[in-house]
Amino acid sequence: MLEHCSTVNLPPTHTIGVHHMKKLSGQRQSAVRLNRENVVAAASDLIRRDGIEGWSMRALSRELSVSVSTLYWHVRNEQDLLGMVIDEALAAIVVADTPDWRAGIADFLLQARRLLCEYPALVRLIWRSGWQLGPRTLRVTNDFLGLVARSGIAEDEVADAYYLLVAFLFGFVLMETQSPDTPDFVAERGASSSAAVPALDHLARYSPAADAAGMDRRFAFGVERLLNSLERGSAAAERPGAVG
Amino acid sequence: MLEHCSTVNLPPTHTIGVHHMKKLSGQRQSAVRLNRENVVAAASDLIRRDGIEGWSMRALSRELSVSVSTLYWHVRNEQDLLGMVIDEALAAIVVADTPDWRAGIADFLLQARRLLCEYPALVRLIWRSGWQLGPRTLRVTNDFLGLVARSGIAEDEVADAYYLLVAFLFGFVLMETQSPDTPDFVAERGASSSAAVPALDHLARYSPAADAAGMDRRFAFGVERLLNSLERGSAAAERPGAVG
């Protein structure tokens, strides 16, 4: 029920590591020696295949035909492992080094959305594992920050703009991947409401359902407005007084 | 480590229910008869007090000095219960019925941020329990949608604007409550990088750390830019071609 996220057919963002080390097919003996990298790759594959619901240290150990406790030799604990999985995945995002900051930012956001959408477990992982940034993620973040700075926004507002953009990105993917189970909740609820309580008229009218078709449009809408709001940045003349 | 979220000292958003039914103090016998409402209220209190980390059906049963299985008579399952907790909490947001849509939207966003921040477990809950909207949440959503529609944005863009605003809200609170464990990761990493690999200069320069002081400013920045971007809505002349 969280299977949309279309955005053109997704290129396989994740042919990075040594992955699929002949495991995940379920034979008995471990043909390959385990190491830190192997474990992370296997975890990544498993989460990709089964989603976060099926994930557990024990499930991974079963997948690798290895004792659970073995994993703890290669990895400090679950959070440590998941952190590395996140960092590896996020490293797939490449930040364009272009003077065209509008295109650069839009491209970054689209890449990130695709990655997070193709790999919805990632968002839940980031959420769950406390969002500590790995080294590769820091690199990507740094480069993106440079892109934002290039927009000509005031120097002391770069971080603010970064938060605006990334907050939108994360929130959007969150809504997109975790959309309500009942896409038709509007008709349902709107109809059953008695005459006494006012109906959910706006919900019925504008129906902000998270249908796959609409989401691409909505993302583009958001990105466009955000880019515009950066562009017209410091020249805002009619601001009431909320500068702080 | 997720203890910021200042935004003026928070008024107690949550003196709603019958709560604190003399439980949470830990005596033996259940003086009050249990019912659906009671259970939800107790769950809400418990999560508020101990955060989501300590939450479990079994923990709640211990708190109520009752057998775990008893809970399942009053409530379908954990997800059902958490859904009701969320809906109750979100119902505390009141949407101003004002023609001043800018003020109305800003007020709504601030209320929501406060609530979610004061109650960080909520965001994780929403995340975890699949974001199905309860009846009270639908009401709030509906009213907010009306406010957005009043901004004079094109009718077929109301839902898009709604997503833009709410995505920002959720993403922001997510970043705010789940900020990295290492607020000083910049100096740390920036310093230790060798000369070979380029330093994380932008991170060091703009330091987008989630310090409590900066977050209020950042939220205000975001809200302001978003409101502006709605205002200048349909009059956008120089859009490249991303209308769809």
Next chain:
DNA sequence: ACCTGAACACCGTTCAAGT
């Protein structure tokens, strides 16, 4: 250096059985 088995302290959910 790498792996195992058993143990510890947890989970959510079900279900026959009690009053």
Next chain:
DNA sequence: ACCTGAACACCGTTCAAGT
């Protein structure tokens, strides 16, 4: 109608013990 105890199938993590 409401509550219990025991059971089932899980968790993450530790640790002495094996090679």
